[in-house]
Structures are given as structure tokens and as C-alpha cells.
Amino acid sequence: MPEEGKNKGGNAPRSKGERKDMISNRQMKRTLMIELFSTTGLFLSAMAQNLKQLSLGMLAAALYAVYFLCIGNHYQISQVGRIRKTVYTVRFFLYACFLGTLMKLLVSKMLLGGGSGWFIFLPVFLLSIYANRGGREERARLLELLFWFVFLPLFVVLILAAKDVHLEYLIQGGFHAEKSIQVFVCFSSLEILLFFTGERREKVKALFFVFGLNLLIFIVTIGMYGAKMAEASDLPVVTMIQMVRFPGGFVERLDIFMLAFWILSLFAIFSAYCFYGTFFWGKGKGSFWLSCLFYGGVLAIVSWNQLDLQTLIDFFQTYVLWLDLPLAVILPLLNTKRRKRAVVVTMLSTLLFIVTGCGPKRVNIEERAYVLAIGVEAKEERWKVSFFLPENERIETEGKSWEEIKKEFQRSSDKELELGHLKAVILGKGVEAEDFKEQWKNEQDYAKTVLLFTTQEPIKEFEKIDENTRDSLGSFLVELAERNKKEITIGDYFAGRGKIPDLSIRKGIPTL
Template identity: 25%
Template sequence: MYENKISARQLRRMIFIETFGAGALSIPAFACYKEQNGFWSLIFYGVFLAGTIAFFIIFSGKISEENFENRKIGKTGLARNVNINVSKMQTRLKSINFPEVLPQPIKFVYMIRFFINAVALFYFFGKTIQTVYMPESSFLFIIFPAAILLCYSLYTTLQKRARFLEIIFPWIITTYFIAVILSFIGIEKAMQIGNAGELWQGILSDNIFRSMGNGYLMLLCSSPIEFLLFLRPAAEERGTETKNRKVEDKNNKEGKNNREGKDDKAIRDIITAVAGAILCNVLFCFLSVRTLGPTLTSQSEWPVIKMMQLIRMPGGFLERFDILPIIFWILCMMAVLSGYLYYGWSIFQTRSGGCLKNFLGITFVCLVLLTCVVEKHTLLWTFYLKYKAFVDFPLSLILPLVVWLFKRQKDFNYQEKT
């Protein structure tokens, strides 16, 4: 009954995991790209992300606006049916899911985009594990079990997926704070705090335009924020549907106030989750830059792992501290990857009108084969980075606008006919 509904707490935790997860290990490298100190990059990152969040909040609300269906109540005779009294009508809410309002061409574009992003992130996931921890293992051996787990997520429901992310959230946040605390303790001598004059001089030496570009690259790590289009309409307390049935006989004004209150709470939860993700990224950037310096931070693909490898605790306690950030990164990355596949699958279901049994096998084979192709041809990975910056992310902003215009025109035509 509530398989496509999630609670406010689940919404907040899902947004945090998906926003923070994909680029957690690499975002300090983007902040210091081209030997910038990272301060202005973080400022631009926060501004860009705030604007993107506002955009998706506005258009997710406009697209998922609830339809109102008038339903006649009480007994009606044959003669009384001619003139219907408005007071004897009641309003029934009909929620709109994002895939349901997509035109067929837009559905196809979303499916292609989500699948390309899933393949690219899956390659990055396997490459990180292979390079840092399993250099002697084959690439296929690393990604094969993960591909099975990801394909299983296609046949789950939004409520089950939300519960799973809700369960792993305490593990993610606990592991993160343990890693941060140990970083402060274990690399205290290696940290280059510097005085206020040196810090200010480093900030002034940054090129504003380069920092703006770095902020945009950091924003690309939070691109799953477009999942708001799917999550916000589903953000409804479990008892809401029952409560709506009990108060159906009340006037429309009370119903409107109730909806506005729930919508405001959902927006606050989204802002809270994104603010937490920004804070976690800023803390990682600060630790990386103060420990490795801007140059080494920008030269490493995973500066957080390199930073954690510098930790030395007395007595040889826990030799590999870099295992801590990789644990929560794996959980977050699997959440983001399963999100791309799940929402793409949801769109496919509305497009095909049903569930195809062979789609699971096709997705699994394509995911593994395409990832292996990307591994052998690194030029494809370079092409993806440009595609992400100049095609995919702009499309993520343009498509909701097109869908809203289409929905508005469709509603207008329906009102004219009725």
C-alpha cells in the first residue's frame, strides 16, 4: 500500500547519502584542481549547489502537483442528476509520480542518461577498489558480485530501498566521524595549519575563474540531487493516506493547509540533508589541504585515502586507517548506483506498460560488458567526464523544465475539454 511512499526521515537520509556519497573521496581533488587552495572553490560549490537545490525543489513541486478529482457522494436520483449541488461533491487527492508525466521521448533520454551514469560510476567504483586494495585481481572479478547486487535492486520497491538506506545511514555517519577524529589525532604533526597571514595570502592567490570551474566540478559530484524529482512526491508519512480518507468530507481549505505543511517539512528535510553533505565535504577538503597541501591534493584521484594512509597511532593500532573512508564510500556508492538503475527501471516500466523478465539479465550483461570496455579504452572515461560537464548536467536542468511545460499544456487542454 505504501510501497511508493517514504517517511520524512527516510527522505532526509536518502538525500544525504546520495548527495555526499559519489564524490566523497575525490571532491578535495576537484576543490584544489589546477593548484588552487580550495577556499573559493568551496564557496562557489556551495552557491552552485544551493541554486541547483532550489531549482529542483521548485520544479519537483510544480511537476508533482496533486490532481483533484471531483467525486459525487450520496444518493442521486435520475431527475436530481441534472443539477448537481456543488456542496455534495468531495475532493479526492491523486498523487502524481514523476515517471507518469514524462513524454515518451523524455523517458528515453532519462533512461539513456541514467544508464550511462551507472556504467561510468560502476567503472570508477571497480577502478578504485582495484588500484588501492586489489591490484593483482582482475577487474571482472571485482565488479561481478557488485553487478549482481545492483541488478537485484531493480526488482525492489521505493519503500524497501528507503529502509535499506535508512539502516546503513548510522554505519556511514559513524564511520565518517571516526575517520575524521582519527585524522585530527593521528596526523596532528603533519598538518600544516599556518598562521592567519599565510592562509589569507593563499586565499588571495587563487584565480577566481579557475575556482569557479572547480566549484562546478564539485557540483557534478552531487548531480544525483536530481533524484529529488522522484523522492519529493513520495515524501509522505505512512499514515497520511489513511488520514486523507478520514478527512475527505472536510473542506478544501483544510486539505490545502495540510498539504502545504507536509511540503514545507519535506523542503526543510531536503535543506538539512544537503547542508550536512556540504559540511562533510568541507571538512574532508580542510583535512586534505592542511595535510597534503593543495598541490598533492590536486594530483591524487583519492586524496582522502592518501591522507588516511599518513595516520600513525602509537602501538601500531589499526595499521590501515584508509579502510575507514572506503567503507562508507562503498556503501554510498552502491546507494547512488542502485538509485540510477532503480529510477531508470521505474521509467522503463511506465514506458513498456509492464515488467519484462528478460530485462534483468540484459541489464546485468550490459553493465558488466560496458564497464570492461571502458576499462580497456580509457579514452571513453575521458569522454564521459566531458559529457558529464557539458551534456548530462545541463540536461538534468533542462528536462524538468520541458516536462513542466508539457504537463502545464496538457492540464490546460484537459481543462478546456472538460
């Protein structure tokens, strides 16, 4: 079987250090699959709202991959000067800090209910040191062992979720260049192709696998509950997994089960950046102390970092787009010959043409009207809609269609209508559920996990409850549905699952 690092001289004996860097093409392919997939699969579904935005971002990422495939066989990072090595080390150090903090936050949020994720990160950190100490061969063996543990459960979940996919959700909405750029940034780890010198054909197979699996996850995630659910969630894939149920219900918390395997995938890319950030300095006393400084710095920053998940993602995404990606492209060009450089510049110009553009107009938080609940009544073919906002604020509008109602809302408020935090919709007198479905089938500005209720009570009665409740009417109704185990979402109803629960008011308190 072909091996990376194989000498062209034939049967010359290899040193122990050289043997540590020899891996088979199969090991290379599987290592690339895990390392390239872990972060893209986790966040890609939050970056685009439809296939148009996704496809352009992935096209740019494919060109980015072709660039590294073309230049990789002529570029040896271990042979570049000290300044460039230092730049690579600093960049990969920042990636390792980001990924380490990401693991800690995921564990804290999803597994420990807000507790410290330190006790999970520390074993992963120590395992990374152990695996990297054995060289590329030791890492490849470990990742080959993890391969099926990472991907097999994911394929099972995607198969179970496929039956609930609504293909029409994938083509709704317009095109925004900003979303395509965010998709492209998700693939920044493609640079690690430079560190593999095996057969290009095997690298291409790994890339097809990663791009194809990411496309499949996007289709299932957005197709199940729409773009707004993914956009409103820090972890769109985990949200999708939470909706999936195994036949027979023998796994209640599938999201925890899956996240445990995803941590293994994140371990792969975390240990990769730790390895790539130090190995090209060679062996010796100086490189040993550099490795100690590298790993010690990562441990210190991950331990100290107090950023929340969304702030961490936003900050690092900005850094990657404006600083890291240009460096990733420019550094290899410093070694290319003039003719090859012209080809590469042409390719990069095409890439820049694709990923640059004016994104949608940004609306500040204070300029948004966050709707928490909606009450709808109908009379003489006109809808009367009550929008319940934070701090007991309400706005009432009327119209013959949902589009007309939204326009009336904008005339009544100086803020932008925002349905991303919507928790509940109440269908009152005169409103048929099928009419509501027809009006909202093309609406993409809310999550399909919004709870749906019917009632024969006047919506005015719920306004009184909103005034007296401690939090908001929307949060109150969510808690009520959870206690009574009558949680029917808009996504459930649109998919033909379940019966909409009916709300009544007894002594001023809503009941089911």
C-alpha cells in the same frame, strides 16, 4: 510518520506496488545523504585548490539544488512522454556504467594491488538487483541500515586528522573559474531530488548535511598537506586517510578499512541510478525486458571497460558538463507553466553567470618540465638549486629567494616548471631547515608528501648518482627512506613532527 507516496484521499487501500514505494521522511533523508555524498566526497578535494574556488562552485551547486527543490513537487517523471523517459533511461544508464567502472577500478587499485576488481563488483551488482527488485521501500531499508556504517568511520578519521590541519593552506593561491566549474560538476547527482516527494524540509536537512560534510572533508584534506597533494592524487580523500594513524597503531592500513565502507556508499548511488533508470516505466512484460537490457548492458560495459581511473574521470566530467547537465536542467522545464518558467530561467541565468568563465591557460604535457628531485646549497646568502628532471636532465639556477630561483628556471628552460611529481628535496651545505621552511611556506605547486633530507655531501655527488641509477634520483631516495623507515615529509617537518634524516655517500651509494 509522514510517508512518500501517501494518497491524498486519506484511508483508501493501497496496492502491494504502492506500498513498495512508501518510505518515511527519515528514510528519505538518510537515502539522500548517502546517495548525494558518495561521489562528491571522493573527488571534491581534487577539484579546487582553496576555499575561494570551492565556495563559488558550491554556491552554484546550491542554486542547482534549489532549482530541483522548486520544480520537483510539480514534476512527475513517471507521467512524462516516452521520448523523455528514454532520455532519462539512457542518461542514468551512462551514470550506472561510470559508477560501476569506478568501483571496479577503486577495488583494483586500492585493495587488490592492480588485480581484477570484478570479484568485488559482481556481488555489489547482484545486491543492487536484489535491493531494487523490492522497490523504493526495500532500498530505503537497506540504505538506512548502511547509514552509520558509512558515516561513523568517516567522522572518526576526520576527528583524528583535524589536529594536523594548517588553515593557511586553505587560502593560498588565486581564483580559477575552471576549478569552480569542476566543483559544480561534482554535484551533478543533485538531480535525484526529483525522485523524492517527501517533505521539502527533510530534503533541505539532507542537503545541509552533504554540503557541510564535503566542506569539512575539503578543509581536512587540503589543510593537511596542501592543494598539490590532492591535485596529484586520483583519490585525495584516500591519500588523506593514509596519513591518519589511530592511537596505539592497532589499525595499520586505515585506507583499506575506509575504502571498504566507501564501496558501500558507492553501491548506494550505483543502485540508485539503476533503479531510477527503470522504475518509471511501470510494471509489465515490456518494462521487465527493459530492465534486463539495462542491467545486462551495465554488466557488459563495466566488464569490458579498460579505461584507467584518471581517464575515466576526465572523460565523464567532460560529458556531464557539456551534455548531461544541460539535459538535466532542460527536461523538467518542458512541463512548467510560463510564469514558473520565467522564474526558473532567471535562476538558471544566475547559475550560468556563476559557473562560466575562462579557466587558466592549459599547458600540454610535453611543455612541462617535471622535477623529480631538488638539491639546494647556499653560499653568501644565495641559494644554488639543482633541479633533477627525467632522463638524467638537470637544470641549475641561483637566487636569493625561491621566487627568484623559479624565475631563473623559466629563463633557463623553454618548459613550464612542474613540481607536482616532485619526490625528494635535499638540503645541502649552508641551508638551514628553518630558512627552507620560510621560503617554501607559501609554495603550493608540490605535494606535502615530498620527502625531505639533509646532507653534508656536495650536491654534485648526487648528480653522479642520478646518472647511474636505473630510474631517477627521486625514486631512489624514496625507496631508500622506505627501507630504512626514515620517511619524513615536508608536511611532517612543517607540522613539527620528526627529525630530518641525514644522507651520506659511501662508495658512491647514498645511505641513511
